[in-house]
Structure formats: structure tokens, C-alpha cells
Amino acid sequence: MAFVVAVFLLLVVSPACLFAATPSSHSQDKTPLYLDPNAPLQQRVDDLVGRMTLEEKVSQMQNEAPAIPRLHVPSYDWWNEGLHGMARSGYATVFPQAIGLAATWDTSLIERIGDVVSTEARAKYNEAQREGNHSIFYGLTIWSPNINIDRDPRWGRGQETYGEDPFLTGQIGSAFVRGLQGDNPKYLKTVATAKHFAVHSGPESERHSFDAVISPHDLEDTYLPAFRELVTQAHADSVMCAYNAVDGAPACANTMLLQQKLKHDWGFSGFVVSDCAAISDVSIGHKYAPDLEHAAAVSVKAGTDLSCGKEYAALVGAVQHHLIAESDINAAVRRLFTARFRLGMFDPVAAVPFNQIPFSQNDSPQHGQLSLEAARASMVLLKDEHEALPLHSGLKSIAVIGPNADTLPALEGNYNGVASHPVTPLEALQKQMPGHVRYAQGSPYVDGASLPVPETLLPHGLRGEYFSGTDFKGAPVMTRIDRRIDFDWNGASPAPGVSAKAFAVRWTGMITAPAPGTLDMGFAFAHCSTCEDAETIKVWLDGKQVYDFSHAATHGRRAPTTPFQLVFADTNPHRLRIEYTHQAPHFGAGLTLNWKPPIDVLRQQAVAAADQSDAVLLFLGLSPELEGEEMPIAVTGFRGGDRTSIELPDAQQQLVSAIAATGKPIVIVLMNGSAIALGDSAKKAAAILEAWYPGEAGGTAIAETLFGENNPSGRLPITFYASTAQLPQFDDYSMSGRTYRHFSGEPLYGFGYGLSYTRFGYSAGKLSASTVRAGQPLNVQVEVKNEGDRDGAETVEAYLIPKHTEGAPLRELVGFQKVQLCRGESKTVQMTLTPRELSLVAEDGTRSVQQGEYELYVGGGQPEKSSGVMMRFRVQGHFDLQP
Template sequence: MSRKMLPLYAGLVATVSVMLWTPAGVAQAKPVYMDSSLPVAQRVDDLVGKMTLAEKVSQMQNHAVAIPRLDVPEYDWWSEGLHGIARSGYATVFPQAIGLAATWDIPLMHQVATTISTEARAKNAEALRHDNHSIYFGLDIWSPNINIFRDPRWGRGQETYGEDPFLTSRLGVAFVEGLQGDDPHYYKTIATPKHYVVHSGPESTRHTANIDVSPHDLEDTYLPAFRATVKEAKAGSVMCAYNAIDGEPACANTFLLSDMLRKTWGFKGYVTSDCGAIGDVAEGHKFAPDMEHAAAVSVKAGTDTSCGDEYASLTKAVKDGLISEAEIDQSVKRLFTARFELGLFDPAAKVAYARIPFSEDDSVAHRELARVVAEKSMVLLKNDGILPLKKDVKTIAVIGPNAAALAAIEGNYNAIPSHPILPLSGMEAKFAGRARILYAQGSPYVSELMVPVPRTLLHPAKGSAAFGLKGEYFDNIELTGKPMVTRVDQQVDFDWNAAAPVPEVKATEFGVRWTGTITPPVPGKYEFSFRRDAKGARVFLDGKQVTEEQAQGKKHSRRGEPFVLDLSDGQAHDLRIEYSHHASLFDAGLSLEWKPPVEAERAEAVKIAKQADIVVAFVGLSPNLEGEEMPVHVEGFDGGDRTEIELPAVQKEMLEAVAATGKPVVVVLMNGSALAVKWAKDNAAAVLEAWYPGEEGGAAIANTLAGDNNPAGRLPITFYAGTKELPPFDDYSMAKRTYRYFTGSTLWGFGYGLSYSKFKWNDVKLSAEKLTAGEPLTLDAEVENTGSAKGDAVSEIYLKAPASATAPIHSLVGFVRTPLDGHARQHVHVVIDPRSLSTVAADGKRSIEAGEYSIFVGGAQPDADEGGVTKQFTIVGSKALPR
């Protein structure tokens, strides 16, 4: 019997008691809810029926406390798995979600999500063996983020699958199904598509903004991916957003949660709030007079659990008559249904997923998959023939702030990589024995902010030619006794969140001492600081302490107070950094950052460019600049969002300076959102979009530049020509946005991507020249690799509907990625479902309308690929479709 069918049989099975025997021989009745042979609904009813009101309310917050008298263990609903199981120790780190989308590969997306859920299960089982019920170790995964990336300025767009509702829907369905597994009785994990709905910036107003979205845009753009993940993939959970829609906060919105999600789409799972969103119902949106009323109205609307403690007020709300205990029961039953369907109250012998060994976490096979996915996410935007790099290239200058920055491969909401391969390391490994690698940081991201201190400043001892500092790792916070491990760390840039830095120490108690020298690029006084666990760090210059350890009781900050090192003589100085981490499982790690001298940095880049045959410049953005509600307020960036989409000036000036040497420049972009890089398009020899590519990102980039990986990724977003092309950021209308409605200038369009091969499409046939409204349309074609290099063809299928006031220019309605040997052909068969042939009227009604249509199949949008083919067909009659 399917886990979805079990609740239907609740009333068909009589209540039973199973007799258990204690060691003393006294018979005890086994409660119904512990009998795994009974239907889930019956077990849930029995358990919730035994709870007091206070106990029920205690289960409606993200950290549900234990109820010892009922043998209910504590459980935390909050776990993250956007592109790897996050914040819970080492796990496989795949490319950031926007990079996953760039693969345009549905089966691969399913494989990634399956791997993530496998590691989640492995981590959960290991945690339970150690009685760890902490946040981030549960089985409810608050992913995927399927909001539409409508504007490139949104800092969290990196977490999404891009700007197109169809691409997002298909990838979202594959991801949800991969997370939830295929067992007929148990979830592997529970997926949580978020943030429902119309949520895509600005970050600065998300707690207060009300969005009066048009009925057309709601149905045409913002809802389709949520509908697909709920109706097709059967997502077990949904997260409601911070913002309000049409005057009602998303987490207290009866139309969205009750009418649309549950009644229209048939959603049976539970809804969780975004963190603090219930508080926003009262404080941000002023929709309720206080927290008690906010909690009551949110539960009534359909939000079952709060991320935070706001629902603690529900006990009083029931006593004050704001909500009934029966309404509380409904939410609690949904929550416990999820826990039972995860098998959390059943013997591990019955739940195959519970027996996944911990060795599956961060495994060699999963690491290999991360490399494959990163390679498939690479999007080649320009190539004048310089790529793949020729065998006669003997010296390569690697420059740029992203060449050796851990954050630039991690992205945000990231897992913790045990062996991260930074771009610089990837280049050195790939070209070892073939070409010499020279390195200079060359530039900060923006002139006002700090970047990780590059290895070129550091040496493990005076007179040493090696880069980095000697690192000694201790199993105590006093840094006493013999170090457990001694090694040379090229940079102090580490993420050890819930992880031990080396296997020989505990994640909750260790110390590290780094020693060596620091030499400035030019004499001066330099500003430094620490990122991540700054409170545990101390710095000594020439034996003198120059920082004070922050008090352990001080509110934790991811960035420490700036400090100055006087390097005015320009000489090498002894440097010692001591770091202690104690008690907390989370937030360990340290990154030493500095504010570099821009002119000196640029001069060093020019110097090595002159010595090289070619320059590879790693430029772009950082998840420390773009992301969720961040304290960043400098030119071009505001609170996690961007105010300008152009490449920051200091990086552009570095590119111009190295290009002036006459050496060819290959630009590698690393970012989570579109960049306006007109200079690179006009002047660089090649441009490769690498996103935030995950733990194997450095290897994937190097393999692509060397030609061992033939890039075939496609843009899931439009790369606009400049900020001036965009509507106001806080305007949620889709007019003049995304490839479907934008008519202005672009650098590279949605769906664009080059290869080291060429492809064309032949023998394109449609299943009907005249199609009755409501029937599917089938497209068959032969795709041919006309080049000699093995590569992947990405067949993109676009529909152009009859012109109307609301119809898009054209829309993606199908895609498939096909590997082909050189000069090989492959049959492509795509079924376009009736819903994809529909359009949405101004009133939000979706229908298939009569008229003349065209279908294009090729490797990009119709106006960007000469190898594609267009076919015409007619739809006869019309048909209204449900929401």
C-alpha cells in the first residue's frame, strides 16, 4: 500500500493493542501509534489524541521538543539541501542551484537530488546513533528554491533554477522526486519547495513588502513551478514566503494556502513558515495586532509549523478563543504524518533508507558526480578559437579574486567540502608538467571590501620559497602538547561548520596555530579581519599580540573587528595566528582577509601577464557580496542585492590592464547572477561562465579549458547589456522581463551556450499539422554533431503562440541533453503536453486557443541558432485548463 494511500484506510482498521512483556514479566499494552502494521492516519490520530495542548504546540516550532512520557524524541524540521546537505559537517558540494540549472539535464538533476537525500539519510542515522537531534540533521529538506529569478539584481537568485517557469518546473520536479525517493511506503527525505510565492527580492523589504501581482503574472510565471512540484512530484512540504501578496502575508494567505495549494492542487503535506515570517505577520506587515493573533491567523490559513518560536503563543491563543484546539490538531497531525511517513517511529529493519551507512556521506563516488555535474554546468559564452588551450601554451597567468577563494566554489546554503578544489589548484594540477602557472590576486571584488589574503603574501618560514603558513592542529583549545597534524596551508581560508578540521580532533573542541611570515606587496599599514568564527582567533606580529580575543559571551558575528598590521618597512615579518573552537558544533572555520592595495595588486597581475603566453582571469561576484539579507552596502551592492549588474569597476580595470599587455585573456566568470560584461564580450579571447561550481569546481574549470570537458551548459537566465535595460527592481510585473517579455539589448540570451562542437537538427517532424485543443504535440528530430569532438547537444524547443496582449515572445516547452560522438546522429523525441501549449489571459485564466503556432528546435532561442529548424502547426478549437 502506498504511503499516499495509507491515510485513506484509517477508518477501516479497528483500534488494537499489542501486548508487550517487560523483563519482570508484566504485560504492557503497546500504544497504537507504535504499531507499524497499522495505517499512518490511525497511528497519528492515536498519538495526537494522547497529547496535551502544550505538547501539541511544542511540536509546531522548527525544533520540536521531546515528549518523554509518549516516547516522542525531539526533532528539528530545519535541514538544508539546496546543492548538498548543508551546515552539518562534510558532505558532497554540488554546483550552486543556478549552476545545476545550467546543465539543462533532468536525469542529472534527479541523480544529484538522490545523492543529497542519500547523504541526508546517512547523516541522520549517524546523528541518531550519537543521540544528536540537532538542527540540520533531520530529514525535512528545505529545498528546492523554485522562485522565478525575474531580476538579476536579486541576491538569492543564485539559489534558483533561473528565470523560466518551464525549466524551473522540470528541474524542480526532478529534484523533489530525487529527494523523496521511490519507496512506496516511506519518504527518503521530504522536499520543501520554497518560497511560496512571488518572492524574488528586494532583500531589504522582504519582511514588509506587499506585492499586488497581476492575475496573469501569477498564473503565467509565479505559480507553475509550485504547481508542478506539488501535483506531479507530490512534494511533502512547502515553505511560505516573507512577503505579502494582495494584502495578505504569504504565511497567513488563505487564498494561496487553503484555496490554491490544498483545495485546487490537492496538497496533502504540511506548510512551514520561512524563519521569522510569522513574526512578520504582526510586526512587518501589521496584519495582526500581536504575536498571538499572528500565530492564530497563520495556522488558520494553513501554515502548520513556524521556523522560530512564534507558535509558542498558540497555547494562549486557544485559551483566548482566537483558534480552536481542533485547528491545532489538524496541523499537528499533518506534522506527525510526515514523521511517520519518514519511518521515524518504525524499526530500522522496516525502513531501508534508515540503514544507509555513514560511508555514503562524502564518498568518492559522490565526489566524482560533483565533478561531472560541475563540468556539465560550464557555459561557454565566447571563443575566438583559443579554447581548448593549445599544447604550445607554456606559461599561464592566473589572476583574479575568485582564483583562490573558498566561498567562490561553495555558493550559499552550502554543504561543507572536505577537499575543495579551488580554481588555482585545479589549474596547477591540470597543467602540471605541461605549463607553468603564475598567480596574482590582481584585484579585490570591490575596492571597499576585503578579500581572502592570497598565498603570495605568506611563507611557512623566513627565506622559504614555499607559499602559505605552517599549520599545527591540536586536540585542545589551549594549543598544548604535540600537534595531532602538522602541514602547510597555502591560505587561512577554511569552512569547518560542524566538521573537524582533521580527523584526529573533535569538531567541538580543537585548536590551530599557523606560523610563518607575511610580506606586503608594497610598504604600508594594512587592514585585516577574520570571517567565520572570528571570536576564537588571535594574531601576533613579530611575537606581539595585535588582536584581542573576542569574549565568548559576545553575540556571535561572522566577521571579526578589523585590525591593522604595520608592514611599513616592506619586509617579511613573523606572523602567528592562533584559533580555538570550543563547545559549539557549528560555525567553526576561519578566513583571514585583507583590504589590498588596488594599484599594487593590479601591477602584480600585469607583471605576470607579461611573463605568460595567456591570461586566465577569474572574476565576478562572491556569495559574500550577493545573498540573503547581508550587511553589505557599497557601490553596486545593497543588503545582499545588487544595485548595478555591471562587473565591479576595480575588476574591469584589472582586465583592461592585463589586456593592454597584448596577451590573450580568457575570462572565467564565477557568480550566481547575470553580469553585464560588455568589455569581456568585445575584448576577451574567450568567456566561460562557471557559476559557484562546488567542491570539484576548480577541476571542472581546468578540464574545460584544457579540452578534456567539452562545454554544453546553457544559460538559465538572460545576460542583459546593462542595468539601464532593467525595469525598477521592486516592480514585480513581468513586462519587459526575462527572455519571454524583454525586447531590449542582451549580451547573451537565455538558453545560450557554445561548444567545441557544432550541431544541427534534421528531419524535424510534428505529430500533427492540425491539433485539436487539449491534445499533446510530439516532436521528432535527428540531431547531428557536425564536429569531430565528442560533445552534448542541448535541444531547446520553443513555442510561438498567436500574438495577443499577454502572449510571450516565445516560450520554452521542451528540452533534452544528448551526448554525441563526433559526426554522430541521435534521434530526439519530445512530447509537449497540452498545458505547455496554453497561454494565460489578463484575468489569469489559462486556455489553449485556436490559431497558427510555430515550434522551433535548436541549440538556443530561435534568433540565436542557425542550426535549428522551425515548423508550423495549427490548433483547432479551444480548451480551458484548470489552475
């Protein structure tokens, strides 16, 4: 009870009154120095840390840091997610997945998005503080962005990154960090965390023991530049170290990475946090230390200040056994509390401007509009044969077909917030052409994988009755018709007036099988990595109970539901009842009714829909249920969250072939987090639109783009290879043959590629000098004109082409700008290339501007003979750059 009172007082009483009520045993001062908001920051930090016992200091070095009531330190959980919207803490604005944000090539837009994410983080934090909620996912230390280089499209977490290019990743990532951290001279709005440092991009199944052996050249040229940019230019206040080892030393105990590169070379003064349970991997996975005490000690001495997990509890014993000095503990804790002081956590509430952000700012309509703007900007038009797009207004009917036409995960991606008003492509197109849309699911993602039961099996929807409490007593708080069961309520209430912590839902209605026989069914919960919930699911068919599942409250991952079967003798409607209860202290839930559909029957339904329509929209691709972080997936083409093949799965290719045989024009819309090799399917489509996992408003953005209300301006941040055969071995971290910078083959679609509904021309290319002295900047300008009949945005891309250095990239992005042009309008675009952007990396990892001949190409994509302008210049002399 004393602890509760202390925490409550901390929220509503000034620090001076707090101290007066509970004198410190460390000092006889009425107000301790650390609670004086006018005292120098480092003195305040030193004063607070100096009052702590060893056990108290160690307790603060774990993500779930407990309160220290005698020092007025409230409990705090450092683990918070905000990759493309605040995640796992209830409703929030859900932006396109990170790979889609990168496809915008728009740093000003990304900074605005980062600002919104931090605003919603503060809104949630402020409300949580008022409620005395100090739990995980309601804090201000955001473990984003993920700036690992997506070197291989088989990696399941590539969707969380900004693509394959170090320069683009550094620029987009820095903009996001600036938005997250704000520009207040005294206070951080939130803390951004650049992750995973370093050389981390799969395989997921081996990440806890894998050693990435790389050359000094590749380390400096590819894997470190984006981290350096975020640390030295955007001043990210936190870095997360990776699971894997680099050149024999685990990343979280790697002195080369953490001491030499991060702290010495780049001057990083923030804190380093481990990936979750990565300290255990130091001893268990990598065998780098004999036990947890040694693993914790070596990690702290290398520079890892905070463990995600409880491993650092072993530091007390490590100090007692002289494995580490208490002074090393002190230094780490000082860095952690410097961040908390800079966030304003020990200052009067009124003194911190961000404390005034109201909860109404969370998931606001204005933020929803920004999500729609981002989704529009992320659309990449890959093919448009004979101007198949935009769809013409004379269409009388369209068939909407495919596994991604109407699923929630394909909107939200992973590491996502909960969308309060998600719009799927089917819903948006039904609104666009009411009464003229024929829908068929058409195909699973891949044979053997489940996907949500479509509305076609539930012809009139299901009557959902929502109750507060888990006993179904009394009248429901709300009743509505749900088209299907595919919900994400993680940390959120399922309906207005219903408790997020304890609720029940009863769905009743009719289900119609697509053909007589047995249907394999199952349920999937919304993602929850730290659940303490209890859930039950019961199913009745025609009044007979056919399924009964219960999961007792535990800490950690939920137990998976068991599959079940529904047997149908006919295709008549049958009565269906589903009852679901959920109870948890902080987290909401979410439920999806899945099935493994009969592929042939689905394909026949799709062909029938196509036959009766003027045009076909095929929503194909992948799902965050198949590609992602360390997942228990093992079906053809997918393993452990990664892919073993980048080809479009056979089931979807067969669907494309069947629809093509109808002779109806086909538009493919891809929704996915990584590149897909389309094979013959690309040839069978008149147009192809890449939409990624586009966020809460993704369906609307897709429909607007298909019908020409949005002119697509996105560009690929990754290479779409023609086949898996073009890729090196997945676990080979050498960059030879990888990404557009070192790949000499012919891709399906190249990095930086994207079409528009208008045309852009380039002329009047000019350099500030034909010979530039090494170490000096180079200015470039070019005239860009919208030569088409529609307004549009062009992404102007600048590529440096070294002509003389062995091992240098074939071409390298060194600048880009997004330019809005009305039809017929021209603009002069100017860029200044710094010595670092003109530099190359030698075999030994040193970076310098090197004498020789160069070409600079500026256009709407990679160097081509048919568009853009090519300029030549010479560098005179030699100039070494700092690491």
C-alpha cells in the same frame, strides 16, 4: 536523566518493548496503535495526536520540537538544509550551486544528485541517532529546493534558484524532489520542501514588510507554475511560505495561496512551514495582526502548520482566548506527524530500508565523482573567438589572475555543505601545468570589499598546528603547511583526530607585504545561523601582539570580528603568528584571513605576471560574501545582499583593461551566482566561460574545460542583460520587460545560450499534425547531428511562439532534452507537448489552449534564423485547463 534513557531506548528497543516499559496514561493497551507499524497510517497519526495535551501539540509546531517522553516522541528539529549538498552539519559532498545545476539542463543528472543528497542526509541522521544527537541540521526534512523565479539579476538569492523560466524551474526542481524523496512505496527517504511560496525574489532589505502586488496573469503565468509542478507531479511533501505579502496578505497567512491554490486547486496534503521568523512578520513587519497570538492564529488557519522559530508557542494563549479552535491545531499537528511517520521515525529500525545507510556513504569518493560530473555539465561557454579555447598544448606558461582564482567561497556558494577536498581553479591549473603557472590576485571584487589574503603574501605558507581542546597544551594532534587561511569547518573537524567541538590552531610563518605601508586586515567566520560557540583570535607580527578578539558563547549569530591593521616599512618577510580557538556543543567553525588590498599594487603585479606568460586566465565575477540572503553589505554596487548594479565592478573592469593592454590573449572565467553585464570587458576577451559557484570539484572541471578534456554543454538558465538600464524597477513584480519571455531588447547573452567545442545541425523537423484540436497533445521530432570533430552533448530546446494573443510571452520554453552525440553521429529527438505546455494564460489568470496560429522552434537555443528548425501549426477550438 529519565529523558535521556527514554530517548536511548527509543533508538535501540522496539516500540512494543518501549510501551511495555512505560505504560501510556491514555490507553490500557500493551502496545499503543501508533507504535504498530502494520496499522493504517492515518489511524496511527490520529492515535498519537489524540494522546497529546494542547501544550504538547503546540510544542510540536515549532521547528525545534521537544521530546514527549511519556509518548516516546523524541525531540526533533525540522530545520535542515540541502540545496546542493547537505549543509551546516559537517563534511558533505558539495555540488555546484543551484543556478549551476540548472545550467546543466539535465533532469536525470539532477535526480541523481537529489538522491545523493538524501543518501547523505540519511547517513548523517542515522549516525546522529546512534549518538543521541537530535540537533538542528541532522534531520530528514530538507528545506530545499528554492524554486522562486529569478526575475531580476539584482536579487542576491537568485543563485539558489533554477533561473528565470517557469518550465525549466519546474522540470529541474521536480527531478531534485524525486531524488530527495525516493520511490519507496511506504517510506519517504527525506522530505523535500518547495520554497518560498510565493512571489518572492527581493529586495532582501524589504522582504519582511514588502507587499508583492501582481496581476492574476503574472501570478498564474510566471510565479506559480513551478510550485504546481513540484506539488502535483513530483509530490513534494512540504512547502515553505515566504516572508513577503502577496496582494496585501502575508504569504504565511495568505488564504488565496495556501487554501485556494495549494490545497484546493492542487490537492496538496503535506505540511507547510514558515520561513524563519515569518510569523513574527505577520504582526511586526506587515501589521496584518495586532500581536503574536493573532498572527499565529491567522497563520495556522490559513494553512501554515509549522513555524521556524518559537512564535507558535503563542498558540496556547490563542486557543484560550478563542482566536483559534483546538481542532485547527489538531489538523496541523496531524500533518506534521504524518510526515514523521512516513519517514519511519516510529517504526522499528530494521523495518525502514533507509536506516541501513552507513555513515561511510557520506562524502564518499563516488559522490565526489558525481559532483565533478555536475560541475563539468554546468560549464557554459559564452564566447570562443577564433577558437581560443581549448587552450593549445604548446603553451609554455599561463598567468592565472583574479579574485576568484583561489577562494573557497567561490566554490561553495551559499546554503552549502563543507567540502572536505575542495579544488580551486589555481590548484587545478597548477596541477595541469606544474611549474608554469604565474598567479596574481589582481583585484578585489569591488573597491572597499575584503577578500581572502592570497598565498602570494604567505610565500612559504603557514605552519598549522592543530590541537584538540582550546588551551594549546601538549603536542599538536597534527601539523601541516597551509597555503592560506581560508577554511570552512561548519560542523566539521578541522583535521583528523581533532575534536570538532573544541579545538585550537596555531599558524606561524612569514608574511610579505606587496608594498610598504598599512594593510587593512580582518577575519571572517564560516556561516553559522544558529551558533552557540565561543571563539578567540590573537595575532602577533614580529613577536608583538597586534590583535585580540574574543566572542563568548551565545545562541544566534556570531558577533562580527573587528578589523585591524598591519604596518610594514618594507617588502621583506616578517614573522606572523595567529592563534585561533573554537568551542561549541555541536558546530564546527571556519576562519578566513581577509584584507582590503591596495588595488594599484595588485594590478601592477597582475600585469607583470601577464607580461611573462603566453596567455592570461582572468577569474572574475562575484562572491557569496557579496550576494546572498539579507547581508550586512554596503559597498558600491551592492546593498543588503542584493546588487544595485549588474555591471562588472569597476575594479575588475580596470584589471581587464590593464591586462588587455599587454596584448596577451585573455580568457575570462566568470564565477558568480547571477548575470553580469560585462560591457567592454567582453570585447577584450578572446573567450568567456561561465562557471558559476561550481562546488567542491569546480577547479578541476574548469581546468578540464579550458584544456578541452571536457566539452562544455551547459546553457544559461537566466538572461545576461547588456546593462542595468535594460531592467525595470527592482521592486516591480510585473513581468513586463522581464526575462527572455517578455524582454524585447538585445541581451549580452540570452537565456538558453551556450557554445560547444563542436557543431550541431538540425533537420527533418516534423509535427504529428499541422492542425491540433485544443486539449490534445502534439508530438514533435527533429534530427540532430554532431557536425564537428569532437564528441559532445547538445541541449535540444523547444520554444512555442504564439502569433495571435496579446500579453502572451514572446517565446516560451516548452521542452528540452540533453543528447550525447559522438562526432558525425545523428539522433532523432522526440518530444510530446501536453495541453498545459501548449496553453496560454488570459488576463484574468485562467489558463487554456487557445485557437490560433503558432510556431514551434527546435534548436540549440532561442529561435534564430541561422540554426534549428521552425515548424508551424494551428490549434482548433478552445480547451480550459484546471488551475
